[in-house]
Amino acid sequence: MLAQDTKNFLRFLTLTVPGGIEDTLAVPLFHPLSPKEIGTHLKRFAQKPFPGGQPPKTHLNIHIPFCSSLCSYCHCSRVKLKNREQLRDHVGLIIDQIRTFAPLLKGHEFTSLSLLGGTVSLLEDPAIDQLLTEALGRFTFRKKTDIHFEGHPVSLTSAKLRLLRRRGVNRINLGVQTLDEKVLKNIKRNQTRKDVEKCIKAVRRSGFPCLNVDVIAGLPGQTVTSFLKDIQDLIRWKVDLIHINPFSDIVGSACYRENPVDLAMLFNRRQAMILKAVSLLGSAGYSNRSLAGYQRAGLKYKAGKQTLPPDDHAGAVLSLGIFARSSLPGSLVFETLPCDDTFSTARYAGHPVDQRYAMANYATLHLLDGMDIAAFRRLFTAGPADIFQKELLALAEEGLLSSDGKTWRYCGPWTIPGLFNYYSLTKILYGKKMLDALRRTYAAKYDPAADHGSPKNLLRIFQDLWYTRTYYRLGYKSCWL
Ligand SMILES: C[S@@+](CC[C@H](N)C(=O)[O-])C[C@H]1O[C@@H](n2cnc3c(N)ncnc32)[C@H](O)[C@@H]1O
Ligand code: SF4
Structure with a gap:
């Protein structure tokens, strides 16, 4: 014992x-690392067979930490965008990282790519195009690369969707959270129900193999009835994957600090929403696919050779941009941090892992x-x-x-x-x-x-x-x- x-x-x-x-377990042990030390680890990671000769599936992530306004429930690492130059500088920083890291990982095959935020759809079309060109052109990717793009309903325009489809993006992750106008106001999220409907229809029209939507259960002012209505609408709009996120990390959120509520009561309400939504999804033919959330019946989405993202966790992720965390199994876990509040230069912190x-x-x-x-x-x-x-x-x-x-x-x-x-x-x-x-x-x-x-x-x-x-x-x- x-x-x-x-x-x-x-x-x-x-x-x-x-x-x-x-x-997360290595995070309390993080200490400053120089770009040279990061480079040494990357080089070793690419050369060292892991663990028995097979390199792990490696994913490349590009992180854009900016949002036009900050939703008051959000637990993500993000900051309010000050101006367009800040966005441009950050794209420059990521391109520098790509150009520095890619030669060190020469020959190492990446299996998937994602652009996540913050709000990636704040980027202008040429910046998205350039990031995709640099990432896909300088790193080595397997033939059928799975490419995910995360968007906000307000900034994910039809023109952007056309560009993403043209560039081979096969999955859109849309942050919706709620369709209820009263709740949207409570959580200070700048979107309307109409914006979401319009965006979902535009994604459908653009022909992406997979549309994933995130919703949150338990938000301030949300009721079981309003949550179920949201789920019904998403089913009616034929969303392929639905991710229900239980409202979490509540006591640290701005909305809780402004308006503290009884946690036990909130958990009861959140539980009722989730259980009823799960049963509604089941009766509409959606099935739970573990890591992938709830999947529409008949979905033909093929991520590479898989029907859905792999559920093994021996994979590696190299994540670029400020606040991005990388995990190189058997080598290093590290994070890119800002040097100051302009976010235009980066420093690193991390810890070696075996x-x-x-x-x-x-x-x-x-x-x-x-x-x-x-x-x-x-x-x-x-x-x-x-x-x-x-x-x-x-x-x-x-x-x-x-x-x-x-x-x-x-x-x-x-x-x-x-x-x-x-x-x-x-x-x-x-x-x-x-x-x-x-x-x-x-x-x-x-x-x-x-x-x-x-x-x-x-x-x-x-x-x-x-x-x-x-x-x-x-x-x-x-x-x-
Ligand atoms: C990193 S956020 C980016 C989403 C995107 N910026 C948007 O809002 O459209 C990814 C997802 O995290 C989830 N999320 C954020 N804060 C959360 C919280 N406190 N509890 C549960 N899920 C949360 C949301 O569902 C969100 O879609
Ligand atoms: S939910 Fe999305 S848009 Fe809102 S603050 Fe978080 S990352 Fe930004």
């Missing part, structure tokens, strides 16, 4: 560094629904028991995992305390080196006498995006979606 203090520290970590399956870190990330994601031992072996050339023997046994003794010889899977309760325990205790998979480094980092903040798994803390965890998505089994976007 795990020692009581180990469990308590792992629970403390889960509360302090939330983020479930995302690469292959065990990638394996622990993969396991944490897959154990919940059953981790196939043979698949793990194919990916990492060693079986889970070769790497995590002691840890898997300890987690089995804790009543969290069981194995039938073919899979290892979560066997605890599908409740918030159960999932909290799962996400906390499975952190032992990351290994002693990583956990000791985190203990040193948090030496002053960690109170071993406090009960970090108390009900008060669980209420707090129930507003974290990963936990709520897992709890409702809504599917989640991986870091490269």
Whole structure:
């Protein structure tokens, strides 16, 4: 069995560094890195076979951190755009990054590309065109590259859509959140229901193989009735994929700070919305596709050779632009940060990671629904028991995992305390080196006498995006979606 203090520290970590399956555990260990050090890691990543000779699927992401106005619920890394020069400077910065990094990754094949924000559709057409030309021309991509573009209904114009289609973009991710005018006002989001309808119809007309729409359940002033009406409209407009995001990271949001509400009541309302929407989607023929959200029946979308984005998490992501986080398994996790408030120059912070870190990330994601031992072996050339023997046994003794010889899977309760325990205790998979480094980092903040798994803390965890998505089994976007 795990020692009581180990469990308590792992629970403390889960509360302090939330983020479930995302690469967040290395973040508290980030330290400044020079562009030269980033270059050395990239070069090594491209040359070093990972982990057993197969390079991981690598995704390229371009991040535009600006928005024309800031929605008051939003938890994303974004800033209000000051002027058009700022946008132009940032595009220049990304092009510099492309030109510096691409030669270091020569020969390394990328499998997909996304342009995410912030608000990418704020970019003018020539800037989008240039970014696509630079990225697709200088990095090596596989033949059928999956290209995603995230847009805001107000700035994603028909002309932009035509350009994106011409340039091979095959999936549009549209931020909608709500169609209710009263809620839109409450969340300070500059769009109308009409803007959304017009944009969705324009996407349909432009012939994209896939349109994904994001909505949020639990926003201020939203009711079960208004949320279901939104879902009905999206079904009627034949949206291909619907991502329901439970309103999360609530207490840190501007709208909560301006107008605090009772969290337990909000969770009840949010739960009713989600459960009813899921049943409505089911009766309209939409099915849950894990990482991909809810998918319309008969959708023929093919991302590369897959019908939907891959759900393995051994992939790598190189992310360009300010606030973008990159994850190079077996090598480095790092973030691009601004040098000042102009956002025109970049600095880097990050932490080296070993292959065990990638394996622990993969396991944490897959154990919940059953981790196939043979698949793990194919990916990492060693079986889970070769790497995590002691840890898997300890987690089995804790009543969290069981194995039938073919899979290892979560066997605890599908409740918030159960999932909290799962996400906390499975952190032992990351290994002693990583956990000791985190203990040193948090030496002053960690109170071993406090009960970090108390009900008060669980209420707090129930507003974290990963936990709520897992709890409702809504599917989640991986870091490269
Ligand atoms: C990085 S945002 C970019 C979206 C795009 N700028 C737009 O608003 O059209 C991606 C998605 O995160 C989700 N999101 C943002 N804040 C959230 C929050 N507090 N809780 C849950 N989901 C949130 C929204 O559904 C949003 O579409
Ligand atoms: S939801 Fe989108 S538009 Fe609104 S602040 Fe967040 S990133 Fe910007």
